[in-house]
Structure formats: structure tokens, C-alpha cells
Amino acid sequence: MLEGLYLNILLIGGTGFVGKNLTKSLINMEHHVFIVTRTPNLYENSSQITYIGYEHPINKLPPIYAVINLAGESLFGYWTKKKKDTILTSRVNATVKVIQMMKEMKKKPAVFINGSAIGYYGTSTDLIFTEKTRKSGDDFLAHVVTKWENTASAAENLGIRTIYARFGVILGQEGALPFMTLPVKLFLGGKIGLGEQWISWIHVKDVVNLLIYCLTNEKIGGPLNITAPHPMRNKDFIKTLTQIYKRPFWLPTPTIFLRAALGEMSELITKGQFVLPKKAQTNGFQFSYPHLKEALENI
Numbered sequence: 001m002l003e004g005l006y007l008n009i010l011l012i013g014g015t016g017f018v019g020k021n022l023t024k025s026l027i028n029m030e031h032h033v034f035i036v037t038r039t040p041n042l043y044e045n046s047s048q049i050t051y052i053g054y055e056h057p058i059n060k061l062p063p064i065y066a067v068i069n070l071a072g073e074s075l076f077g078y079w080t081k082k083k084k085d086t087i088l089t090s091r092v093n094a095t096v097k098v099i100q101m102m103k104e105m106k107k108k109p110a111v112f113i114n115g116s117a118i119g120y121y122g123t124s125t126d127l128i129f130t131e132k133t134r135k136s137g138d139d140f141l142a143h144v145v146t147k148w149e150n151t152a153s154a155a156e157n158l159g160i161r162t163i164y165a166r167f168g169v170i171l172g173q174e175g176a177l178p179f180m181t182l183p184v185k186l187f188l189g190g191k192i193g194l195g196e197q198w199i200s201w202i203h204v205k206d207v208v209n210l211l212i213y214c215l216t217n218e219k220i221g222g223p224l225n226i227t228a229p230h231p232m233r234n235k236d237f238i239k240t241l242t243q244i245y246k247r248p249f250w251l252p253t254p255t256i257f258l259r260a261a262l263g264e265m266s267e268l269i270t271k272g273q274f275v276l277p278k279k280a281q282t283n284g285f286q287f288s289y290p291h292l293k294e295a296l297e298n299i
Contacts, residue, residue: 013070114152168227172204195235
């Protein structure tokens, strides 16, 4: 654990949904977070947060214990060719820059956590995916994640313990949940298509806690599924939402409508995968919100 240790953490993508929550927890533990951003002048430094640009001289930084890369274009939006290119290049290019930063550090960080996604596995309604699953999927997101992780793997050649954080659907005040909740609030909640597709979700608090747990747990390396231990089918997920908000569970939304509105991005909603966080559980991590109802009630 990190109690009693006061560490310097380099965080790329620290101004996003997960990054902001992670930063808050790290500074509450009295660590110092150096946030790399394209627009450092838009933010105000504090005693525990320093905003720097990508061009910041690395030799001007104090020794960095951990580097966490969460940078990347949002997946939300209609997937035009330009959008898809940006989704890929934003992740790969940011990772290339981070690898170069670590190469320039005289003292290498102890651990590198690079953002990734369960999209690596592709989609299925009947298969179970764990970190032992080696075969990637064959769709756009699977190709993106494979290139992303391959780029990040250069850190291993630097002798740095490297973790590929394969995020599931992260639930919180931001991210996917407001998008998923809106139809329910408008009394239009219903399953998507047949509703059989799996949603491998996780509460943002557990995301943050698991990332911090990985910082000093030297047994954790390689792919890491950041999902709750109890995935839900879409129909059960939406039904739970309607119960929380005391709204009716209505007719399903036809897949064809979402395809027309969102294009290829609709596959994030109409397809899914059953992913289990076996590595986190094997290494003793305790989830605060292992079940969906309690997670949604908390949010």
C-alpha cells in the first residue's frame, strides 16, 4: 500500500474523467501529481499538482515513481473515418511520447500503467474473457487496443514493470452512465435490441482504487482487466437502472435505430463481452462495489 509513502506520479490524461478522480485520491494520500497536458497554462498549480506540457524538460522533474497514461480521444460520437483515425492516433502518438519521456529519465520509474480497453477481446454473447485470453478480436476497437498495447510494450524493454489497464464500462457522474441513463429518466428505458449483450462495468471508485493498488503490488504486470466481478446483460442492466430511478421498463430500442444514429460506434452498445477481473482478484484486490445495484445507488 502507499500509506506513509510520498511519491511523485506522472499522469498523462489527468484532466479526463478517470484522471480527475485518480488525481483527487492521490493528493488525498499526499502524493505529488505531475499532469501532462497540451494546455498547461489553462490550469493552476498547487502544492501537490503541477501541470506541464509534453515539451517539458524531463531532467527538470524530480524522480518519478510511476507513470500513468490515460490519454486518448473519446470513443463517443459518430465514427467517421476521421474520428476512427483520431481514436487510434491519439492513443498511439501519446504513448510514443510517454515512452520517450521515460527513456529520458535518468532513474526509470518503478511502474508504467498504460490505458487500454476490454475491446481487445472483441465481442461475444457466450465466451468468458480473462487476462489469460491471448487471442484478440477482429473488429476496429480490438485492432486499436492491440496497436496501443504493442506501442506501450516498449516500456518493458526499459526494465519497467508495465501494466495494460483494460478498462470496462466505467460508471460515475461522467463517462458512459449519463448517456445510458438519459432514456430511463425520459421514461423511454428499455433493453437494446435483444438485450443479451454483456456489459462489463465497474464503479469509478474501484477503477481508482485498483490503479493505486497496482502501483506497489509488484506481482501485477501485463494485461489487467479493470471490470467488476459481476458483468450484467444489457436487459438486466437497464432494468436495474429503471428500478433505481423508479421508471418503467419499456419496449426495446431496435438495433437498426442506433446504427442509423451512431454508425459503427453503436457496436459499443449493441454488442459486448463478458470480462472477469481474475488478476485483480487473484492478487487480493477487494472491490467496493462488486454488484451493479449498489454501484448505481452510490452514484
